[in-house]
Each structure stands twice: as C-alpha cells, then as structure tokens.
Amino acid sequence: MRLYKYIVAVLSVLLVSLPLKAELRIEVTQGVDKPTPLAVVPFSWSGSYGLAEDVAGVIANDFARSGLFRVMERNNMLSNPTRQNEVAFRDWRSLGQEFLVIGRMSAAQGDSVRVEYEVYDVIKEELILRDARVGSRNGLRDIAHVIADNIYEYLTGVKGAFYTRILYVTAQQLGPDNYRYQLRMADSDGARPRTILESKEPIMSPSWSRDARRVAYVSFESTRPAIYIQDLRTGQRQKVQSFKGLNGAPAWSPDGSKMALVLSKDGNPEVYILDLLKRKLTRMTHHYGIDTEPSWAPDGRSIIFTSDRGGLPQIYQMHLKSRTIDRLTYEGNYNGRGSLTQDGRFLAMVHRGDDNIFRIAVQDLKTSRLDVLTETFLDESPTIAPNGSMILYATQKGTRGVLGGVTLDGNVRFLLPDSQGHVREPAWSPYLQ
Amino acid sequence: MKASNVAKAVALTLSVAWAAGCSTTGGTDTGAAGTDTATDTASTQGAEVSGGVSAAELAAQKAADDAAAAAALQSVFYFDFDRSVVKQDGLAALEKHAAYLAATPSASVRLEGHADERGTREYNMALGERRAQAVARILQVNGVNANQIETISYGEEKPAMLGHTSESWAQNRRVELKYVSN
Numbered sequence: 001m002r003l004y005k006y007i008v009a010v011l012s013v014l015l016v017s018l019p020l021k022a023e024l025r026i027e028v029t030q031g032v033d034k035p036t037p038l039a040v041v042p043f044s045w046s047g048s049y050g051l052a053e054d055v056a057g058v059i060a061n062d063f064a065r066s067g068l069f070r071v072m073e074r075n076n077m078l079s080n081p082t083r084q085n086e087v088a089f090r091d092w093r094s095l096g097q098e099f100l101v102i103g104r105m106s107a108a109q110g111d112s113v114r115v116e117y118e119v120y121d122v123i124k125e126e127l128i129l130r131d132a133r134v135g136s137r138n139g140l141r142d143i144a145h146v147i148a149d150n151i152y153e154y155l156t157g158v159k160g161a162f163y164t165r166i167l168y169v170t171a172q173q174l175g176p177d178n179y180r181y182q183l184r185m186a187d188s189d190g191a192r193p194r195t196i197l198e199s200k201e202p203i204m205s206p207s208w209s210r211d212a213r214r215v216a217y218v219s220f221e222s223t224r225p226a227i228y229i230q231d232l233r234t235g236q237r238q239k240v241q242s243f244k245g246l247n248g249a250p251a252w253s254p255d256g257s258k259m260a261l262v263l264s265k266d267g268n269p270e271v272y273i274l275d276l277l278k279r280k281l282t283r284m285t286h287h288y289g290i291d292t293e294p295s296w297a298p299d300g301r302s303i304i305f306t307s308d309r310g311g312l313p314q315i316y317q318m319h320l321k322s323r324t325i326d327r328l329t330y331e332g333n334y335n336g337r338g339s340l341t342q343d344g345r346f347l348a349m350v351h352r353g354d355d356n357i358f359r360i361a362v363q364d365l366k367t368s369r370l371d372v373l374t375e376t377f378l379d380e381s382p383t384i385a386p387n388g389s390m391i392l393y394a395t396q397k398g399t400r401g402v403l404g405g406v407t408l409d410g411n412v413r414f415l416l417p418d419s420q421g422h423v424r425e426p427a428w429s430p431y432l433q
Numbered sequence: 434m435k436a437s438n439v440a441k442a443v444a445l446t447l448s449v450a451w452a453a454g455c456s457t458t459g460g461t462d463t464g465a466a467g468t469d470t471a472t473d474t475a476s477t478q479g480a481e482v483s484g485g486v487s488a489a490e491l492a493a494q495k496a497a498d499d500a501a502a503a504a505a506l507q508s509v510f511y512f513d514f515d516r517s518v519v520k521q522d523g524l525a526a527l528e529k530h531a532a533y534l535a536a537t538p539s540a541s542v543r544l545e546g547h548a549d550e551r552g553t554r555e556y557n558m559a560l561g562e563r564r565a566q567a568v569a570r571i572l573q574v575n576g577v578n579a580n581q582i583e584t585i586s587y588g589e590e591k592p593a594m595l596g597h598t599s600e601s602w603a604q605n606r607r608v609e610l611k612y613v614s615n
Contacts, residue, residue: 171590179591202590204554224585225558246562246586249555262555269559290559306556313515313556334515336553350553358551378597380553399595425554 067412172421531575561586
C-alpha cells in the first residue's frame with residue numbers, strides 16, 4: 001500500500017515535469033511480501049543552470065519497480081542530508097529505513113555533470129558504498145540508471161539491469177485504411193521514447209543484437225513481410241531475407257554470428273539458421289506442422305521454438321549438434337513464444353490453461369514446475385531482463401494494448417502505458433556497453 | 434491526475450476512431466477496386482475500334498461484366514480458432530471465383546490471411562498463411578493456375594474489427610480475396 005502511495009507521488013512528479021511527453025509510466029499493481037525499506041534523498045545541485053532530470057527520483061523509481069525494495073516517500077523524510085555529517089541515523093531508523101542513499105551533483109568540464117553518492121546501512125550506522133560518476137548533462141537519466149545498477153548489485157549481489165533499453169511496436173489508425181506503425185526504443189523505465197522506424201504497413205518481432213547496437217525486425221513496407229537489420233546509431237538498414245511467403249521471427253545468436261528465423265519458402269513455416277557472415281542458410285526443422293518463434297539458449301547450443309506438431313502449439317527445444325528435439329511444455333493447451341533466462345533454468349512463455357486465457361508463465365526446467373505470473377488476459381510477447389529479474393510483456397488495458405512488467409517471482413506487477421496508440425511486442429536489450 | 438484522464442480520453446477516442454475506421458473497410462472496397470480495373474481495361478480496348486459494335490468491343494464488354502460479377506462475389510472467408518479449413522458457407526463463392534479465374538488467365542488474386550488476436554503473433558502469422566493457402570488450394574483444385582494466385586499473411590496485425598469479443602474474433606479469422614490489377 002505504501003509502495004502504491006509512493007508510486008503515485010512519483011507519478012505526479014513525472015506528470016508535472018513532463019506533461020506532454022508520451023512516455024511509459026509505472027503503476028505497481030501488486031505488493032511484495034518483504035521488501036527492504038530504502039530511502040533515496042534528493043541529490044543537491046551546485047551548478048549555475050537548471051537540471052532537466054531528478055536523478056534521485058529516477059534511482060528511487062528503479063528500486064520501486066524491482067519489487068525487492070520499498071522506497072520511502074519523500075514527503076515523509078525528516079531531513080534531506082546530502083553529506084555524511086548531515087545524516088541523523090536515529091531519525092532514519094525511527095522511520096523504519098534499512099538503507100539510505102544520499103548524493104551531490106556539481107557542474108564538471110564542458111557540459112558534464114559529476115554525481116557523487118553514498119549508501120549507508122542505517123542499522124549499523126555505516127557507510128557501505130561511495131562512488132562518483134561523470135556524464136553529459138543530457139544523459140542524466142543514463143547516469144541515474146548506472147548508479148541504480150551499481151547500488152542494486154551491491155545490495156542484492158545480482159547485476160542491475162536498469163541501464164538497458166526496450167524496443168516495442170506501436171500501432172495507430174489515423175483514418176480509413178491509414179495506419180501508422182512505429183518501432184520505438186525507450187529506457188528500461190519507459191522514459192525517453194524515440195521512433196526507430198515508421199511505416200504504413202505492419203512492423204513486427206523486434207530483436208536485439210548481442211552488442212545492443214543493431215536490431216532486427218519484420219517490416220511489411222514492401223507489401224510483403226521481410227526481415228531487416230538496422231544499425232541504431234547510424235540508422236543504416238539492410239534487408240536480410242525476403243523469400244516468398246513468411247519471413248519472420250528473427251533471433252540473434254548469443255555470439256552474434258547467426259540469426260534464427262522462420263521462412264515458409266518451402267511451403268510450410270520452418271525454422272532456419274542464417275550464418276550472417278557466410279550468408280549460408282540452414283533449414284533446421286522438417287515438419288508439416290507450424291514451426292516458429294525460435295529463440296536461443298544462452299549457451300548458443302540449442303534453440304527453443306513453438307510447434308503444433310503435437311496437435312496444439314507447444315514449446316520444444318532442439319539441440320543444434322544432434323538435431324534432437326525435446327518437448328518442454330505439457331501443462332496447458334497453448335504454449336508459445338518461449339525464451340530462457342540467462343542461467344538457462346527458467347522458460348518464460350505465453351501460456352493458456354484450462355480457463356482458455358492467455359497469460360505469461362514461467363517454467364522451472366529443473367523441477368518442471370509452472371507458475372502463471374499474470375492475471376490479465378491476452379498477455380503475450382514476454383521478454384526477460386538480461387539479469388533474469390523481470391519480464392516485460394504486452395497486455396490489454398481496456399481497449400488499448402499496453403506493456404506490463406512482472407518480477408520473475410510474480411510478486412510485483414506494473415504497467416507501462418504509452419499514450420500513443422496500441423503498444424505491443426516489447427524486446428528487452430542486453431546489457432549496454 | 435488530470436493529465437492521465439486526458440490521456441485516457443484521447444486513447445478512447447483513438448480506439449473508437451480505429452473501430453469506426455475498421456468497420457468501413459472489408460470486402461466492398463476490394464470489389465470496387467476490381468470493378469475500376471475492369472472498366473479501365475474495357476474502355477482502352479473500346480477506344481481502338483471506332484463506330485458500331487465490333488466483336489472486340491462485345492468481348493471487352495463481356496470481360497468487364499464477368500470481372501464485375503466476380504468482384505461482387507463474397508470475398509471474405511472465415512475460419513474457426515486455430516483452424517485453417519474454409520467454412521462451408523464460403524465454398525460456393527470460391528468455386529465461382531475459381532471459374533472466373535480459370536476462364537480469365539489474365540486475372541489474378543491476392544489472398545490475405547488473417548488471425549484473431551489470441552495466441553502469439555508469429556504463430557498467428559503462420560496460421561494466416563495456412564488459411565490463405567487453404568483458399569489457394571480450393572481455387573487450384575477448381576482449375577486456377579498457381580501463377581494467378583499470390584498469398585500473404587498479416588497474422589493478427591490487421592484486424593477487421595477491434596474488441597475482445599468472440600464476435601470480433603470471428604470477423605478477424607479470415608482470408609480476404611482481392612483481385613489484382615496487372
């Protein structure tokens with residue numbers, strides 16, 4: 001409940017400062033069992049010009065979304081310390097806090113800003129982390145996410161994934177037979193959305209290269225589906241596959257040298273692997289059923305795919321060396337779009353159980369236990385954070401398509417509504433360099 | 434709070450606009466396009482002959498009439514969930530399309546397969562293609578040459594009707610047959 005209040009507070013700050021930007025916003029829809037209480041005090045700023053971003057607010061928001069922390073509401077703070085000698089530990093203890101983050105920002109050379117911050121253990125009254133980051137004043141949100149990652153890793157032992165990006169597709173109808181499809185990229189918290197590609201014809205299935213510098217996607221701009229690769233920095237594009245029939249579901253291999261994809265040039269949707277250097281195409285599946293939605297195991301030695309070869313769509317795994325195929329899912333009458341966590345242990349998927357509702361589920365491949373993580377309907381396109389802590393997915397809110405997030409344990413869910421059109425098909429980037 | 438209300442209102446307006454837009458698209462547009470093409474062809478051919486009603490003009494008129502008749506036929510065919518078997522009520526119209534296409538080798542069609550929003554997007558792409566191919570097979574069995582037929586799947590990307598009801602889903606599980614102007 002408190003977390004919810006806090007989020008509302010953050011929301012109003014966001015709304016006041018950025019009223020017209022069509023950004024994704026966070027609403028926590030469910031609480032956590034035992035989150036760790038943490039306070040992020042507003043950082044001081046000694047520069048002569050105004051800053052466009054609330055760095056401490058961005059950090060606090062990241063922690064709130066992670067589900068592992070209960071972040072203190074600013075209004076309840078008794079003081080706003082920015083240096084160690086200003087910290088009254090007894091106050092923070094009486095407010096129930098376990099960790100305290102404070103910081104100072106100052107103007108550095110050129111257009112740069114220096115952010116110094118410290119993390120304290122309130123119970124032990126100890127400084128546990130001190131660090132400083134310098135970055136462009138236009139990149140303050142990036143600095144904030146890097147700092148959040150650093151603190152998160154220090155406190156949890158798990159690498160943070162806040163300094164990452166997401167791709168997603170939006171669709172709008174502008175008039176009769178007049179559509180606008182956009183491929184968009186935003187920060188992991190949905191902020192700073194920008195358009196990567198715009199088209200009157202559908203755009204689908206965005207996929208990141210492992211260095212996060214290029215994206216592959218399906219575009220119908222030539223009136224037929226074709227797979228393209230686009231360099232995010234230069235905007236340069238390359239058409240990779242445009243056979244007769246389906247050209248879909250591109251997925252980069254972990255080493256970046258290959259791409260799994262789906263073609264129906266032989267009459268039926270089959271999974272292929274394209275060697276991007278040698279331009280060599282190898283057909284991997286041979287079945288009259290539908291084989292689609294390939295994704296790579298993190299070790300690159302197998303691919304996960306969806307097939308209706310057993311009568312209903314289920315998820316299978318093909319070991320690339322032996323070409324042997326194992327069926328992974330048995331629970332439910334429709335399982336698709338499977339992908340594995342970095343440790344290879346959990347399979348995220350779209351799952352339909354006996355209630356015939358499509359939800360996001362996770363299967364522990366060690367124990368075969370399946371957990372349904374979401375409670376909405378028509379949930380699809382799960383994409384896992386590079387640290388395996390969270391899943392983003394597409395869902396419906398009223399008549400609109402929106403993006404939702406859920407922690408892998410299902411304890412915290414949130415929505416990232418984008419006010420522009422129907423939002424779908426999120427793809428979470430790898431760690432940024 | 435106000436801002437989010439505005440956002441909601443905008444969203445609602447947009448979805449209504451989308452729904453309204455969608456309801457105007459469909460088979461009728463296709464039919465009109467086919468007719469236009471046929472008339473164009475007829476008038477060019479007619480211009481070559483001056484005065485009187487020549488055999489060529491008669492043939493052109495008949496071709497235009499046939500094209501118009503084919504374009505006026507049922508052009509959207511529906512399917513059950515996760516199935517790619519054309520429903521019975523579409524078969525008669527498909528046989529008529531086939532008869533026209535078989536008799537008119539210069540005519541060609543584009544079969545656009547679609548799925549409803551349930552299920553994953555790439556799987557629905559495959560499903561839309563299967564449906565388009567199922568219609569293509571019926572045409573071929575009835576004498577249409579394969580090179581007169583182009584199939585494409587849009588999966589669930591271009592719904593005919595928005596909304597999460599079984600009625601809109603039924604409207605969206607479809608193949609649209611469109612005559613292509615050469």
